[in-house]
Amino acid sequence: MTEPDISALAHDLRIACMRVARRVRFDADNTIAPHLFSVLARLSEEPRTVGELAAIEQVSAPSVSRTVGQACEAGYAVRSPDAHDGRLVRLSLTPEGQEIVRRERAHRDAWMTGRLEEITAHQRQVLREATDLLDRVVGP
Amino acid sequence: MTEPDISALAHDLRIACMRVARRVRFDADNTIAPHLFSVLARLSEEPRTVGELAAIEQVSAPSVSRTVGQACEAGYAVRSPDAHDGRLVRLSLTPEGQEIVRRERAHRDAWMTGRLEEITAHQRQVLREATDLLDRVVGP
DNA sequence: TATTGTTATACTCTATAACTATA
DNA sequence: TATAGTTATAGAGTATAACAATA
Numbered sequence: 057m058t059e060p061d062i063s064a065l066a067h068d069l070r071i072a073c074m075r076v077a078r079r080v081r082f083d084a085d086n087t088i089a090p091h092l093f094s095v096l097a098r099l100s101e102e103p104r105t106v107g108e109l110a111a112i113e114q115v116s117a118p119s120v121s122r123t124v125g126q127a128c129e130a131g132y133a134v135r136s137p138d139a140h141d142g143r144l145v146r147l148s149l150t151p152e153g154q155e156i157v158r159r160e161r162a163h164r165d166a167w168m169t170g171r172l173e174e175i176t177a178h179q180r181q182v183l184r185e186a187t188d189l190l191d192r193v194v195g196p
Numbered sequence: 197m198t199e200p201d202i203s204a205l206a207h208d209l210r211i212a213c214m215r216v217a218r219r220v221r222f223d224a225d226n227t228i229a230p231h232l233f234s235v236l237a238r239l240s241e242e243p244r245t246v247g248e249l250a251a252i253e254q255v256s257a258p259s260v261s262r263t264v265g266q267a268c269e270a271g272y273a274v275r276s277p278d279a280h281d282g283r284l285v286r287l288s289l290t291p292e293g294q295e296i297v298r299r300e301r302a303h304r305d306a307w308m309t310g311r312l313e314e315i316t317a318h319q320r321q322v323l324r325e326a327t328d329l330l331d332r333v334v335g336p
Numbered sequence: 337t338a339t340t341g342t343t344a345t346a347c348t349c350t351a352t353a354a355c356t357a358t359a
Numbered sequence: 360t361a362t363a364g365t366t367a368t369a370g371a372g373t374a375t376a377a378c379a380a381t382a
Contacts, residue, residue, distance in 0.1 A: 065324050066308035067301070070220055072330040077217035079334055080210055082254060091372070106341060114222060119373050121342060143340040143381045161207070168206035171333045179329055184205050186326030189319055190212040193311045194219055231349070246364060259350050261365060283358045283363040343378070348371105355366070 073190075080164050088160055091115075095123050096132055096149065100157045103148035105138075132156055213330075220304050228300055231255075235263050236272055236289065240297045243288035245278075272296055 081090065088096075094113055098104060104112075110120040124147055127133040132153030138144035149157070172180055221230070228236075234253055238244060244252075250260045264287055267273040272293030278284035289297070312320055 062312050062320065063305060063309050065320060065327065066312050067305045068331075069312075069323055069327045070216065070304060070308045072327050072334070073213040073216035074220065076210065076213035076330065076334050080214065089371090107339090115372090116374055117341065118343080118375085122372080125342095141340085141382075145341065164210060165203060165207045168210045169203050172202050172206050172209075175329065175333060180202065180205060182322060182325050183209055183329060185322050187205065187209045187212050189315065189323060190216065191208075193315060194212070194216050229348090247362090255349090256351055257364065258352085258366080262349080265365095281359075281363085285364065337382100339382075340380085341378105342380100344376080345374100346376105347374080349373105351368100351370080353367085353369105355364105357362100357364085359360100359362075 076168075080167060086160060086163065088156060091119075091123055092126060092132075093157070093160055095120065095127060096153055096157050097161075099127075099133060099147055099149045100154060103146050105144050105146060109147070127153065216308075220307060223307055226300060226303065228296060231259075231263055232266060232272075233297070233300055235260065235267060236293055236297050237301075239267075239273060239287055239289045240294060243286050245284050245286060249287070267293065 086093070091113075095109055098109055098112055106117055106120050106124060109124070110117045113120065124133065124135070127147075128135060131150055133147055133149055136146045136148065138146055172183070226233070231253075235249055238249055238252055246257055246260050246264060249264070250257045253260065264273065264275070267287075268275060271290055273287055273289055276286045276288065278286055312323070
């Protein structure tokens, strides 16, 4: 593959990925707002503080604080004080919050699954390899 | 590939694509707002009306009208009346607008190109095939 | 004095409804 | 009367600055 081809691939691959991301967010009429889902998804991994969420999501602390307030008000998350540092607020998902995250993920996956059922097994194998490559190339 | 594997691929591929989209938007510290770039990118393909842009971008006509106003004010686009229908407003890019789009695309592509240079030619070939597949699967 | 989180305030993007001009 | 676009108004998310509590 020559230099120009690498650039062309970079362009086409970027466009394709952004299109998928866009479709998933728009077409799969999601029931939960993107910013709220992002926070809940992070908390589903493990309990975190407001500051940690702000750093991970790359938004301001006040913005996260507000979103967390919505999550708690909706019964998806709970605040609890840190045992050793009174300034910290530990955030964790309730069972309802975990269920919301699970359902939302299933919803998004279902949309993608439907598309993949339209192609051949061999083509899916190509996408499988490409997915693993992307994970390594783009990083965690 | 069995059923569960298709679901797993759907999940992993979706995550990988959304991660790429996210990295491009964050890492490649872009100089132009996403909604404005989207409109300019559409106009770089061909002149369009407000209604066409609204339909393509899936946002309301007033929202597009506002964004177009910004584009015109910044000197990136110009409004011109339609010859046959006085209600229509034809929008097209100025040379400055074309340059902005070109530069922004180059910026985003450069990030992706850097990643692709780290892998082998064979691996890039896999991504090339996967990209073409994604285009067909996800649609235009 | 520095850090964590929240509250106050303003700005931006988007949407619906109302309005103007043209078909 | 229907359509294309703009203007008016309101709602939601985010940011910076100011504040309260704790280290």
